[in-house]
Amino acid sequence: MTSITLYGGAGEVGGNKILLEDKSTKVFLDFGTSFGRIRKFYKDPFSLPRGLLDRLIMGILPDLEGIYNPNMLKKIGRKPHQEPLINACILSHSHLDHFGDIGFLDARIPIYSSKETYFAIKAYEDVTRRAEEKQWTYYQESRKVDDWIPIGYYWIDELGKAHKTTKEKATHERVILQFEIPPEEVKRNFVQKSHFQVDDFEVELFPVDHSSFDAQAFIVYTPDAKIAYTGDIRFHGFKTEKSIRFVEEARNADVLITEGTKINEEVNFTEYDVEEKTKEVVKNAEGLVLVDFSPRNLEEFLVYKRVAEETGREFVTSPKNALFLLYRDMRNLIKEKFPRLLSKIFVFEKNASSTRSKRTISKYKEVEVVKDEEIRKNPGNYIVNLSFYEFEKLVDFSPPKGSVLIINNPEPFDEESTLDEERIQNWCNYFGLKNYRIHSSGHMGYSDLVWMIKEIKPKYILPVHSNLSNAIQIKESFGEPVKILKEREKFEIKSGLLNFF
Ligand SMILES: [Zn+2]
Ligand SMILES: [Zn+2]
Structure with missing residues (x-):
């Protein structure tokens, strides 16, 4: 049964x-x-x-x-x-x-x-x-206590300073331990x-x-x-x-x-409609075009690449999104299924604080970094993929008034997403961005x-x-x-x- x-x-x-x-x-x-x-x-x-x-x-x-x-x-x-x-x-x-x-x-x-x-x-x-x-x-x-081995012994003087010593003379609390064998992946x-x-x-x-x-x-x-x-x-x-x-x-x-x-x-707005409508908006856009969507959906990624090509702009994404496409095995899968995605990947500059992904990303031959200054100088040349959680980059891009934000996410559905929606609206008002929701449901x-x-x-x-x-x-x-x-x-x-x- x-x-x-x-x-x-x-x-x-x-x-x-x-x-x-x-x-x-x-x-x-x-x-x-x-x-x-x-x-x-x-x-x-x-x-x-x-x-x-x-x-x-x-x-x-x-x-x-x-x-x-x-x-x-x-x-x-x-x-x-x-x-x-x-x-x-x-x-x-x-x-x-x-x-x-x-x-x-x-x-x-x-x-x-x-x-x-x-x-x-x-x-x-x-x-x-x-x-x-x-x-x-x-x-x-998981790490077992028995795996620890001591690597150094210390004693503490009256001022609280630690001095290296032998096992016998060590103050118990100051024994430094490490794994004999680090836990294996x-x-x-x-x-x-x-x-x-x-x-x-x-x-x-x-x-x-x-x-x-x-x-x-x-x-x-x-x-x-x-x-x-x-x-x-x-x-x-x-x-x-x-x-x-x-x-x-x-x-x-x-x-x-x-x-x-x-x-x-009823869901009547198709992915084909998304592409058509986006193309129309981008064609008529002045200044910078920003799109907020989930780039892990590779088909959507291709849509924006196509729209960029047909409207004479370059599609620029974040270093993290580029890494998702290029990292290890995913790269081979994309090569096989969506070869166009790997032809050339433009990424914007990462915030100065995170040098690690900057270093990682620049080693890929497909990647070309577009400087903030270049986007500020020629906003009309780009469609930038920017999620709400990266909106601080708007300060670096400083989009001219009348630039466009396209949101390809579902309507807010709870208190939290309504609050986010308000924040997005505030950014738009501050920079004078026109915004459009162009989205087709996943269901x-x-x-x-x-x-x-x-x-x-x-x-x-x-x-x-x-x-x-x-x-x-x-x-x-x-x-x-x-x-x-x-x-x-x-x-x-x-x-x-x-x-x-
Ligand atoms: Zn799902
Ligand atoms: Zn689901």
């Missing part, structure tokens, strides 16, 4: 942790971070949950046996398991709300994903500051495959359209049922035909686990959901990655087959016959 339990993603957007199991096999579909739960108690970056224990206590991670890193469990005084109780974790794409918590998993649990997702996570990890919760593709064995067990078997489950990944270039939907065949999972999906971007192919393959699934992020509205709207469900004709529909009111809207549209699962509520599929408990 196969069953499905949501440990994250029930009545919330993101943080998907979908446990699919039968008597011998257990797999997680996604293991993402629930930002809703974190933000309920903490204010990033000033306060954050500390490690595994805080997350378990505060209900940010599910308190389940046999899935977490045994060393982390030991550290928080829990008894670690011998063998992990989960066979695999399968990731849909490289957005944190789908993969962000894998750093807490027992590293013996294999992580399956597409090649694209693996490289995107790896590149993100490489350009992000290291932290325990961000050990996504590698992990470090171990690669997490990532398997890059799109069709595979996990025990008695057969899994197939299908690329789909979403605001992440690597997004995949899954079909899982268990001995009792065909289960389709959309991951995050839409039908109005550059890869719509891929999403349609998934729908065809998912036909007559017993269970469709579907996202419902945006189904409370399907209502009509596409209806079309998808009518095509697939699933016996049961489980909404995830959707707030409760959207889940209720799906229920009202499709009635009995829709089961709105509460967190930890088990949906059981008996072979041949489907039952809801």
Whole structure:
């Protein structure tokens, strides 16, 4: 008997942790971070949950046996398991709300994903500051006290000054220690495959359209049922035909686990519209053009490169974004999939304080640094990719009045993003920037959901990655087959016959 339990993603957007199991096999579909739960108690970056224990206590991670890193469990005084109780974790794409918590998993649990997702996570990890919760593709064995060895002995005089001495004469507190062997970095067990078997489950990944270039939907065949999972999906971007192919393959699934992020509205503005509208705005723009978007979405990156070419400007990004494209393995993937991205990468000058990334970035032959002074002198020659968190650079660029800011991000959706929106407006007023929001949602709207469900004709529909009111809207549209699962509520599929408990 196969069953499905949501440990994250029930009545919330993101943080998907979908446990699919039968008597011998257990797999997680996604293991993402629930930002809703974190933000309920903490204010990033000033306060954050500390490690595994805080997350378990505060209900940010599910308190389940046999899935977490045994060393982390030991550290928080829990008894670690011998063998992990989960066979695999399968990731849909490289957005944190789908993969962000894998750093807490027992590293013996294999992580399956597409090649694209693996490289995107790896590149993100490489350009992000290291932290325990961000050990996504590698992990470090925790430090044991027995590993320490003394490297120097001291005694303290009456003035409190330290003097080197022998072991026998040393003042205990002044022994300086170091690891005999520094903890070694171990690669997490990532398997890059799109069709595979996990025990008695057969899994197939299908690329789909979403605001992440690597997004995949899954079909899982268990001995009792065909289960389709959309991951995050839409039908109005550059890869719509891929999403349609998934729908065809998912036909007559017993269970469709579907996202419902945006189904409370119609989504009519496509990625093609974004490109057209952007081109029009840039053509008519005077002075500097600034765009705020997530460059980790490589398809969007290409859009701005194309617009720049067609409007006679150069596209300039931040050193950090350039590093994301050029670092190690990501570079090879981009070479293969998006060769145009690597032709020439213009970056603006990094703030004087961070010399490290300046040094790192200048060693790549594709990179050309555009000086602030040059942007000030010839603002009409550039489109600069500047995220809100880098707006201090506006002081260096000093854009002439009438310059343009294009925002390619969703509308503010909560108090915090409304405040940010106000700050953006203040910057615009201060520098006299005209601003435009040109954005296409990463998620399907209502009509596409209806079309998808009518095509697939699933016996049961489980909404995830959707707030409760959207889940209720799906229920009202499709009635009995829709089961709105509460967190930890088990949906059981008996072979041949489907039952809801
Ligand atoms: Zn998501
Ligand atoms: Zn996503």
